[in-house]
Amino acid sequence: MTAPGDDLDRIMAVMAAAFDPAFGEAWNRRQLEDALLVGNCHYLLIASNGEVPETGAEAAGFCLSRHGYEEEELLLFAVAPGHRRRGLGQTLLARLAASAKARGAQRLLLEMRQENPAEHLYRNFGFTPVGRRAGYYRVPGGACFDAITFACDCQTIANCRKI
Ligand SMILES: CC(C)(COP(=O)(O)OP(=O)(O)OC[C@H]1O[C@@H](n2cnc3c(N)ncnc32)[C@H](O)[C@@H]1OP(=O)(O)O)[C@@H](O)C(=O)NCCC(=O)NCCS
Known part of the structure; x- marks a missing residue:
């Protein structure tokens, strides 16, 4: 999936606001462009009213995922701080599950810093831990955190949350 430049701008604006620099988890624009060039990566944008943002309007959140056969992996997921705890994150996840299912995915996977x-x-949605990679995340100060892999059936998400 390719992205028009203004979608990249909107994703990067949320990325800059949403990820704590202490953990070094935000991607740069080049990483984002490269992922989208591969063809099996997909993104969704959400506006502050929960709809898809109008052309030129800012996004409040986004997610980026990679499809592979019967699974779709969530690579990036963020809502800007001023728009949190209003259900935008759960709406994005529900939309992702629906679109991943339409691409043939049976389950969603994600990796999260402990x-x-x-x-x-994630747990509210029915994700359960299926793996742990010790010390996988090394943050800029040098500390290490485990990565926990979570998985959930797309159908479980579709059954329990709004789209
Ligand atoms: C994770 C994130 C996308 C959630 O977005 P959001 O729009 O605030 O999520 P929602 O409003 O849909 O949250 C739904 C429910 O999830 C739970 N939840 C969400 N964020 C939470 C938090 N920080 N602490 C505890 N519970 C939380 C709550 O149960 C919440 O419902 P409630 O507000 O009625 O209690 C956002 O906090 C974010 O961008 N974080 C920084 C980037 C990040 O860490 N991304 C995930 C990488 S694995």
């Missing part, structure tokens, strides 16, 4: 508060959201 202790990320996003875990509450």
Whole structure:
């Protein structure tokens, strides 16, 4: 999936605001462009009203995923701080599950740094831990955190949350 330049701008604006620089998890524009060039990566944008943003309007959140056979992996997922805890994250995840299912995915996978508060959201959706990679994330100060892999059936998400 390719992205028009203004979608890249909108994603990068959310990325800059949403990810804590202490963890070094935000991607740069080049990484984003390269991922989207491969062809099996997909993104969704959400506006502050929960709709798809109008052309030229800013995004409040986005997600980026990579499809592979019967699975889709969530690579990036963020809502800008001023728009959090209003259900935009769960709406994005529900839309991602629906579109991944339409591409043939049976389940969603994601990898999360241990202790990320996003875990509450994932567990509410029915994601369960299926693996752990010790010390996978090394943050700019040198500390290491485990990566926890979560998985959830697309159908479970479709059954339990709004789209
Ligand atoms: C994770 C993130 C996308 C959630 O977006 P959001 O729009 O705030 O999520 P929602 O409003 O849909 O949250 C739905 C529910 O998830 C849970 N939840 C979400 N964020 C939470 C948090 N920080 N702490 C505890 N529970 C949380 C709550 O149960 C919440 O419902 P409630 O507000 O009624 O209690 C956002 O916090 C973010 O961008 N974080 C920084 C980037 C990041 O870490 N991304 C994930 C990488 S794995």
